[in-house]
Amino acid sequence: xxxxxxxxxxxxxxxxxxxxxxxxxxxxxxxxxxxxxxxxxxxxxxxxxxxxxxxxxxxxxxxxxxxxxxxxxxxxxxxxxxxxxxxxxxxxxxxxxxxxxxxxxxxxxxxxxxxxxxxxxxxxxxxxxxxxxxxxxxxxxxxxxxxxxxxxxxxxxxxxxxxxxxxxxxxxxxxxxxxxxxxxxxxxxxxxxxxxxxxxxxxxxxxxxxxxxxxxxxxxxxxxxxxxxxxxxxxxxxxxxxxxxxxxxxxxxxxxxxxxxxxxxxxxx
Amino acid sequence: xxxxxxxxxxxxxxxxxxxxxxxxxxxxxxxxxxxxxxxxxxxxxxxxxxxxxxxxxxxxxxxxxxxxxxxxxxxxxxxxxxxxxxxxxxxxxxxxxxxxxxxxxxxxxxxxxxxxxxxxxxxxxxxxxxxxxxxxxxxxxxxxxxxxxxxxxxxxxxxxxxxxxxxxxxxxxxxxxxxxxxxxxxxxxxxxxxxxxxxxxxxxxxxxxxxxxxxxxxxxxxxxxxxxxxxxxxxxxxxxxxxxxxxxxxxxxxxxxxxxxxxx
Ligand SMILES: Nc1ncnc2c1ncn2[C@@H]1O[C@H](COP(=O)(O)OP(=O)(O)O)[C@@H](O)[C@H]1O
Ligand SMILES: [Mg+2]
Numbered sequence: 001x002x003x004x005x006x007x008x009x010x011x012x013x014x015x016x017x018x019x020x021x022x023x024x025x026x027x028x029x030x031x032x033x034x035x036x037x038x039x040x041x042x043x044x045x046x047x048x049x050x051x052x053x054x055x056x057x058x059x060x061x062x063x064x065x066x067x068x069x070x071x072x073x074x075x076x077x078x079x080x081x082x083x084x085x086x087x088x089x090x091x092x093x094x095x096x097x098x099x100x101x102x103x104x105x106x107x108x109x110x111x112x113x114x115x116x117x118x119x120x121x122x123x124x125x126x127x128x129x130x131x132x133x134x135x136x137x138x139x140x141x142x143x144x145x146x147x148x149x150x151x152x153x154x155x156x157x158x159x160x161x162x163x164x165x166x167x168x169x170x171x172x173x174x175x176x177x178x179x180x181x182x183x184x185x186x187x188x189x190x191x192x193x194x195x196x197x198x199x200x201x202x203x204x205x206x207x208x209x210x211x212x213x214x215x216x217x218x219x220x221x222x223x224x225x226x227x228x229x230x231x232x233x234x235x236x237x238x239x240x241x242x243x244x245x246x247x248x249x250x251x252x253x254x255x256x257x258x259x260x261x262x263x264x265x266x267x268x269x
Numbered sequence: 270x271x272x273x274x275x276x277x278x279x280x281x282x283x284x285x286x287x288x289x290x291x292x293x294x295x296x297x298x299x300x301x302x303x304x305x306x307x308x309x310x311x312x313x314x315x316x317x318x319x320x321x322x323x324x325x326x327x328x329x330x331x332x333x334x335x336x337x338x339x340x341x342x343x344x345x346x347x348x349x350x351x352x353x354x355x356x357x358x359x360x361x362x363x364x365x366x367x368x369x370x371x372x373x374x375x376x377x378x379x380x381x382x383x384x385x386x387x388x389x390x391x392x393x394x395x396x397x398x399x400x401x402x403x404x405x406x407x408x409x410x411x412x413x414x415x416x417x418x419x420x421x422x423x424x425x426x427x428x429x430x431x432x433x434x435x436x437x438x439x440x441x442x443x444x445x446x447x448x449x450x451x452x453x454x455x456x457x458x459x460x461x462x463x464x465x466x467x468x469x470x471x472x473x474x475x476x477x478x479x480x481x482x483x484x485x486x487x488x489x490x491x492x493x494x495x496x497x498x499x500x501x502x503x504x505x506x507x508x509x510x511x512x513x514x515x516x517x518x519x520x521x522x523x524x525x526x527x528x529x530x531x532x533x
Contacts, residue, residue: 053405055404078407079409082405082406083407085405087405089402089405090398091397091398093397093399093402094399095394095399096399097390106408107406107408110413
């Protein structure tokens with residue numbers, strides 16, 4: 001059972017200059033599945049993805065991707081691993097000085113010696129898969145948010161990765177684009193036989209497309225389960241998240257001294 | 270609040286920070302050189318950057334060169350004719366340009382035009398996570414983005430400085446020969462007789478090469494090291510222009526004192 005997981009995260013810890021962000025994360029990401037990681041803004045979701053991709057060195061614990069421990073790899077090992085990974089950044093991160101076509105062709109040109117005609121065919125196929133073959137000559141700054149996200153998606157899967165990571169793929173999209181991206185994530189994963197990790201706080205969309213969900217709060221996994229289990233969960237945290245309640249285990253107020261002290265504290269002094 | 274201890278502490282922390290940054294810049298320079306071989310083998314990338322930084326600065330450098338030459342022609346004639354040696358005007362204009370004004374002024378213009386553009390470009394790529402995305406695609410941003418821009422600047426600079434000097438000499442000729450009426454033949458023959466290739470032209474080229482390397486390094490470093498926000502990028506651009514100007518003038522003094530110590 002253990003062997004069918006592509007990514008193992010064991011007791012992962014990460015600090016930003018002494019400020020703890022991840023405080024002992026444990027997860028297994030099974031092969032072929034689409035997994036969502038959810039949590040409030042600033043809870044460390046992006047940090048977790050960047051640890052898996054080897055861009056950040058964990059302070060403790062370990063991450064194993066496809067049998068290899070990320071934190072013990074050297075730079076060339078990490079680069080070799082990343083060639084089998086695709087990542088969609090929160091705002092697409094398209095290269096602004098290249099056309100849509102060149103953006104998608106970029107990983108192919110950098111990592112293969114394919115002839116130009118083959119590169120062209122591959123790029124057009126990827127663009128076709130995200131429905132943007134007709135936009136190949138546009139520059140990124142003339143794309144809408146949803147289109148830019150789809151181009152970035154095509155670029156992320158250009159080398160047919162076995163692991164695709166999505167950092168908040170739904171943020172800032174209208175409901176139609178949001179549905180389109182959600183369907184694409186599912187379809188691309190199944191078509192490529194890949195494994196996908198999606199960081200998001202869009203519960204409703206995720207419940208429709210993913211196989212498994214982890215909830216993170218205060219640097220730890222606080223709940224996990226399949227969409228069905230999550231929908232019927234009685235866990236107060238999950239309940240707050242799924243039903244978008246303002247107050248609950250995730251407090252509305254950040255930690256502070258009692259308001260009476262703050263407002264009238266000066267009089268005592 | 271002139272607390273001497275606080276003042277001292279601030280001074281100390283500024284200095285430590287400065288030294289730390291210098292060390293970081295040195296390591297960055299090392300990484301640039303280390304990646305140069307592989308990146309230069311993909312020479313189209315560098316050619317493209319030579320083209321961009323060259324084209325960006327071409328007009329401003331040619332126009333400025335012409336004006337500087339016109340002024341040199343006026344001032345030079347005014348001084349030289351006091352000593353009855355107005356026919357040396359060509360020599361004076363050519364030597365001032367080739368030895369000093371060409372490399373220095375062209376580098377200052379290059380820093381404010383192309384240097385700031387390089388910093389802005391790299392800074393914006395950083396702020397919009399393009400560099401991180403590239404790194405996640407297993408492509409080293411230093412090799413792919415920084416190195417071609419660095420060498421593009423290094424190679425474009427001597428070409429631009431030469432153009433500047435050529436335009437300046439043309440300007441000096443326009444004022445001296447066409448407008449004032451210095452003898453055309455002696456303007457050119459005196460220049461040819463006194464300007465030495467090895468001493469004057471070559472040293473000027475060496476200077477502009479060094480300035481090009483300094484400006485290009487400062488520009489790529491400030492971009493790469495900028496804080497990834499709009500404000501951070503704009504501060505980095507300002508630092509590129511200011512630091513480049515200081516570096517050019519200081520290096521010019523050092524190089525001049527090695528190259529021209531009153532031997533001729
Ligand atoms: N470069 C950094 N330096 C210091 N703190 C950071 C840095 N990047 C992120 N953080 C902090 O780490 C926490 C987690 O950030 P992040 O992983 O981006 O959260 P999320 O993606 O879940 O919104 C946040 O509180 C953020 O302020
Ligand atoms: Mg994030």
